[in-house]
Amino acid sequence: MAELSITSLGKSFGDVRALDSVTIVAEEGKLLTLLGPSGCGKSTTLWSVAGLHTPDTGTISIGDRVVYDAERRVEVPPEDRQCGVVFQSYAIWPHMSVADNVGYPLKLRKVAKAERRNRIEEVLALVELDHLGGRYPHELSGGQQQRVALARSLAYQPRLLLLDEPFSNLDAKLRERARDWLRDLQQRVGITTVFVTHDQDEALSMSDRVVVMNAGRVAQIGTPEEVYGDPADGFVADFVGSINLVPGEIVRVDGDDADFVVEGTSDPVRVRVDGGARVGPGRLGVRPEAIAIVGEGDADRLGTVRGIALEHRFLGDHYRQTIGVGNARVSVQTPLASIPEHPVLRFPDVCKVFPASTDQQPRPSVPTPQETP
Amino acid sequence: MSLTVDAPTGREPGGSVTDPPARDRSRTRRERSRLVQFATWIVATVLVVGPLVPVVWASLWTVPLYDDGGAFTLDNYGDLLSDGAWWTAVGNTVVFAILTTAGALVLGAALAVLLQRVDMPGSRIYRSLVLGPVVLPGLPLMLGWIAMYSPAGYVTSWIERNTPLPIFWNLYSVPGMALVAIGSLTPLMYMVIGSAMSTLDSTLENAARVNGASPLRALFSVTVPMLRPGMLNAGVICMALSLEVVGIPLLLGTSSNIDFISTYLVDNWSNEFPPRQGLVSAGAVMLLGVMTLLLVLRNRFAGDLARFTTTTGKPTASLPITVGRVRWLMSAFVGCYFAITLIIPAIGLFLTAFTTVLTPYIDPWDVATLDNFSTVLENPVFRRSIVNSLLIATIGGALTTLAVTTIALVAHRSSFRYRRSLQYVTLYPRAIPGIVTGMAFFWSFVVIDPNGIVRSSLWGIGLAFAVRSLALGYSAFYPALAALGEDLERAARVSGADWLTAMRTILVRLLRPAMAVSYVLLFVALFADYDPALFMVSPGNEVIGLTMLNLWITGVAGPVAALGIIQLVVTAVVLGTARLVFGRISNG
Ligand SMILES: Nc1ncnc2c1ncn2[C@@H]1O[C@H](COP(=O)(O)OP(=O)(O)OP(=O)(O)O)[C@@H](O)[C@H]1O
Numbered sequence: 016m017a018e019l020s021i022t023s024l025g026k027s028f029g030d031v032r033a034l035d036s037v038t039i040v041a042e043e044g045k046l047l048t049l050l051g052p053s054g055c056g057k058s059t060t061l062w063s064v065a066g067l068h069t070p071d072t073g074t075i076s077i078g079d080r081v082v083y084d085a086e087r088r089v090e091v092p093p094e095d096r097q098c099g100v101v102f103q104s105y106a107i108w109p110h111m112s113v114a115d116n117v118g119y120p121l122k123l124r125k126v127a128k129a130e131r132r133n134r135i136e137e138v139l140a141l142v143e144l145d146h147l148g149g150r151y152p153h154e155l156s157g158g159q160q161q162r163v164a165l166a167r168s169l170a171y172q173p174r175l176l177l178l179d180e181p182f183s184n185l186d187a188k189l190r191e192r193a194r195d196w197l198r199d200l201q202q203r204v205g206i207t208t209v210f211v212t213h214d215q216d217e218a219l220s221m222s223d224r225v226v227v228m229n230a231g232r233v234a235q236i237g238t239p240e241e242v243y244g245d246p247a248d249g250f251v252a253d254f255v256g257s258i259n260l261v262p263g264e265i266v267r268v269d270g271d272d273a274d275f276v277v278e279g280t281s282d283p284v285r286v287r288v289d290g291g292a293r294v295g296p297g298r299l300g301v302r303p304e305a306i307a308i309v310g311e312g313d314a315d316r317l318g319t320v321r322g323i324a325l326e327h328r329f330l331g332d333h334y335r336q337t338i339g340v341g342n343a344r345v346s347v348q349t350p351l352a353s354i355p356e357h358p359v360l361r362f363p364d365v366c367k368v369f370p371a372s373t374d375q376q377p378r379p380s381v382p383t384p385q386e387t388p
Numbered sequence: 389m390s391l392t393v394d395a396p397t398g399r400e401p402g403g404s405v406t407d408p409p410a411r412d413r414s415r416t417r418r419e420r421s422r423l424v425q426f427a428t429w430i431v432a433t434v435l436v437v438g439p440l441v442p443v444v445w446a447s448l449w450t451v452p453l454y455d456d457g458g459a460f461t462l463d464n465y466g467d468l469l470s471d472g473a474w475w476t477a478v479g480n481t482v483v484f485a486i487l488t489t490a491g492a493l494v495l496g497a498a499l500a501v502l503l504q505r506v507d508m509p510g511s512r513i514y515r516s517l518v519l520g521p522v523v524l525p526g527l528p529l530m531l532g533w534i535a536m537y538s539p540a541g542y543v544t545s546w547i548e549r550n551t552p553l554p555i556f557w558n559l560y561s562v563p564g565m566a567l568v569a570i571g572s573l574t575p576l577m578y579m580v581i582g583s584a585m586s587t588l589d590s591t592l593e594n595a596a597r598v599n600g601a602s603p604l605r606a607l608f609s610v611t612v613p614m615l616r617p618g619m620l621n622a623g624v625i626c627m628a629l630s631l632e633v634v635g636i637p638l639l640l641g642t643s644s645n646i647d648f649i650s651t652y653l654v655d656n657w658s659n660e661f662p663p664r665q666g667l668v669s670a671g672a673v674m675l676l677g678v679m680t681l682l683l684v685l686r687n688r689f690a691g692d693l694a695r696f697t698t699t700t701g702k703p704t705a706s707l708p709i710t711v712g713r714v715r716w717l718m719s720a721f722v723g724c725y726f727a728i729t730l731i732i733p734a735i736g737l738f739l740t741a742f743t744t745v746l747t748p749y750i751d752p753w754d755v756a757t758l759d760n761f762s763t764v765l766e767n768p769v770f771r772r773s774i775v776n777s778l779l780i781a782t783i784g785g786a787l788t789t790l791a792v793t794t795i796a797l798v799a800h801r802s803s804f805r806y807r808r809s810l811q812y813v814t815l816y817p818r819a820i821p822g823i824v825t826g827m828a829f830f831w832s833f834v835v836i837d838p839n840g841i842v843r844s845s846l847w848g849i850g851l852a853f854a855v856r857s858l859a860l861g862y863s864a865f866y867p868a869l870a871a872l873g874e875d876l877e878r879a880a881r882v883s884g885a886d887w888l889t890a891m892r893t894i895l896v897r898l899l900r901p902a903m904a905v906s907y908v909l910l911f912v913a914l915f916a917d918y919d920p921a922l923f924m925v926s927p928g929n930e931v932i933g934l935t936m937l938n939l940w941i942t943g944v945a946g947p948v949a950a951l952g953i954i955q956l957v958v959t960a961v962v963l964g965t966a967r968l969v970f971g972r973i974s975n976g
């Protein structure tokens with residue numbers, strides 16, 4: 016195992032800028048997740064590390080060994096990088112039995128037969144498939160295939176484990192179990208792991224650190240708590256979890272406090288703004304679960320605003336209320352279905368204000384927070 | 389590190405990067421892969437494009453390349469273009485090609501619609517019958533045509549004798565030759581158009597039917613117009629094949645002195661004294677130019693490889709069109725087509741082989757004999773031809789399969805710098821007429837092997853045949869390769885395999901069935917091929933097709949027909965066995 020460090024990685028496919036100056040460090044023995052929407056360059060990053068793509072610029076080193084350096088023209092071929100890779104398609108070789116699949120990397124390393132057999136058994140036991148060594152891939156379920164792929168990538172004790180959306184072919188239930196199981200396995204083995212996903216739940220629940228990527232760039236790196244609780248920009252806030260981005264204007268700043276006027280209303284709401292604020296248009300970022308519906312008695316307190324109950328949806332363990340505030344539709348999470356017709360909302364003690372729609376993706380003027388089931 | 393939580397060993401895995409010999413080993417492995425890729429590229433390019441260089445050179449040189457001296461000249465082209473006989477030959481060929489293309493396209497499209505879309509009795513049998521002429525060698529059947537339909541043929545004589553019907557055809561004329569060519573090319577047109585038709589989205593046709601169009605109307609207003617690109621593609625293929633055709637004019641044109649481009653070139657090469665080899669080379673270069681243009685044109689209509697990948701999509705079953713009682717009429721019409729083009733000629737070939745003389749004036753039973761077969765087995769030329777063709781087909785087929793596999797892997801699964809060009813190199817032989825390939829290899833051997841050792845051996849002809857069949861093997865092989873996900877070899881690479889090892893242990897293993905199919909097709913093609921041998925044959929390296937052609941022209945019909953039957957039977961047995969074996973594989 017080793018630390019992985021990627022510096023200023025750039026890669027273009029024709030006109031498409033797939034990676035733009037990506038810098039990431041994956042700490043030794045930790046699990047790092049690359050999270051981002053489809054096409055943001057997660058796979059390209061991972062494959063550049065494995066040596067399956069040649070980037071255009073930057074450097075990649077694994078431990079103290081430089082495996083790619085554009086300027087010094089260093090490029091170690093994939094077979095010498097010692098990265099275990101699990102592909103989205105699993106890529107298990109259909110003409111080999113499970114044991115042969117797992118033993119292939121060992122055979123290439125000329126590991127003696129007896130030792131090889133032991134090792135295959137050991138790794139298959141690790142992924143709880145010890146009884147299936149003699150089977151052929153087409154005789155396995157999707158979840159078992161995925162574990163074979165994992166066993167194969169771990170068989171020769173690689174320095175890095177790279178996983179490209181390994182769970183995307185599994186059903187929801189199995190995916191959840193596989194998640195826990197993999198996290199547990201990774202911690203036991205203690206291998207530096209880079210995990211690619213576009214599923215925020217997966218990223219938040221498994222990772223030591225999360226890299227949120229957007230359009231070939233790193234939008235934020237941090238612990239799951241940091242990227243969720245303290246998103247660096249509107250994109251991260253919106254992509255990780257669901258958030259209301261309420262359009263409006265800061266009309267007055269007073270230290271850490273600011274008066275925010277929601278578009279379409281006249282009365283300012285006083286909120287505490289994290290990291291300073293400036294007068295002008297902006298979007299107030301609040302998570303649905305951070306908004307409380309308070310009684311009429313609290314209506315005049317700081318940080319409250321009155322809205323109109325528009326609709327609600329049942330989401331299993333809670334209700335998702337949509338409440339009109341000025342021009343905005345604000346999502347609020349409540350335990351019960353019924354709320355007053357004109358509820359009083361209280362924003363959390365600390366809010367974040369994002370610049371008004373400077374994101375690449377144009378946003379509808381009325382934000383519709385994405386649902387988290 | 390170790391995976392087991394409780395037993396950390398701290399040992400670096402085998403072949404660690406910190407270990408200098410391992411690093412050297414990996415460098416050698418890398419060099420090895422690169423070497424294989426580069427060698428493949430060089431050899432393929434040299435074998436396909438290389439031989440064309442001496443042809444061009446010979447066409448621009450005052451003396452044949454095997455003579456000393458000589459200088460640059462354009463006279464060969466001047467001589468060619470001022471030769472009236474050349475222009476007559478060009479005229480005949482063009483008229484022939486147009487007639488053939490028109491006829492084969494119309495019949496092929498009609499067959500495709502009738503056999504694939506119309507609910508018609510007997511269409512299953514017809515669908516398998518139509519494949520016969522595509523995979524079986526064409527020459528024997530052509531001999532059957534002559535035996536039956538030529539002015540002195542069995543059917544012609546029988547009609548003259550027993551009916552008042554006029555004989556409106558004459559095989560020994562340009563339209564007559566076109567008839568024979570239509571008979572042999574229609575099945576191919578059927579396949580090309582049929583496969584274009586099966587990739588069409590039948591939901592469009594169904595949509596038209598839902599909106600009230602009658603089935604036939606839906607067919608003609610929706611499907612037929614959408615077939616236009618497929619028809620164009622088929623037409624260009626047919627045109628190209630008609631321009632380079634050799635067998636038909638040699639068999640049918642010789643007696644009435646009708647020259648085609650190919651026979652004009654052959655005559656000036658071998659029947660003139662002194663041989664006009666410069667002029668012939670010039671003619672070959674011009675023919676090659678036209679064929680190359682046609683190939684470029686064809687790639688415009690149908691991306692060569694894209695065609696194969698789209699056909700692997702899921703076929704949407706389209707409802708067969710019901711046509712009521714007319715279907716019996718249609719079935720009878722198709723039945724007549726097969727009787728005339730396939731069954732009667734096959735009987736003709738059969739009768740010629742098993743009788744001493746075939747005419748309606750004598751009952752075949754009175755002249756039945758097996759002598760023709762014993763002649764074949766006793767005559768050294770016949771025997772050698774069979775052995776040689778079998779050798780070329782078995783060994784050449786195997787080597788070509790290997791070559792095609794290697795080329796396809798380098799072209800599509802490596803990071804080799806010039807890999808794109810390799811694909812064009814492999815498909816280009818499709819545009820090189822057989823006789824030009826023969827001439828090209830003849831001149832090449834003259835230049836690099838002046839003693840003619842390779843040229844007069846079987847290896848020379850085998851090599852020319854193999855290069856000619858590259859495109860065929862490649863087209864049969866490529867779809868299977870394209871269907872294999874690249875992650876399979878990426879997984880091998882990251883597991884520690886260099887490119888060569890990944891290809892050998894993963895892809896080649898998985899592609900074995902495709903290689904076997906390629907091999908069977910190449911066997912059949914190499915066993916039947918003869919065009920390139922026209923310029924390379926010498927006593928000792930005869931091949932079946934050319935022997936049949938040469939001896940038939942000199943009037944030896946019975947033994948040639950017997951040889952044709954042997955060729956057909958061998959091919960059929962190989963194909964049948966393959967079908968049985970692969971059928972079993974795919975069934976379980
Ligand atoms: N071989 C290629 N040729 C051209 N463009 C490519 C190639 N591979 C990737 N791209 C482009 O690079 C960008 C990043 O692709 P990448 O595969 O890294 O996305 P991703 O984040 O893994 O997306 P997904 O979640 O859909 O897998 C995309 O815009 C993609 O279209």
Ligand SMILES: [Mg+2]
Pocket residue numbers: 057058059179
């Ligand atoms: Mg991806």
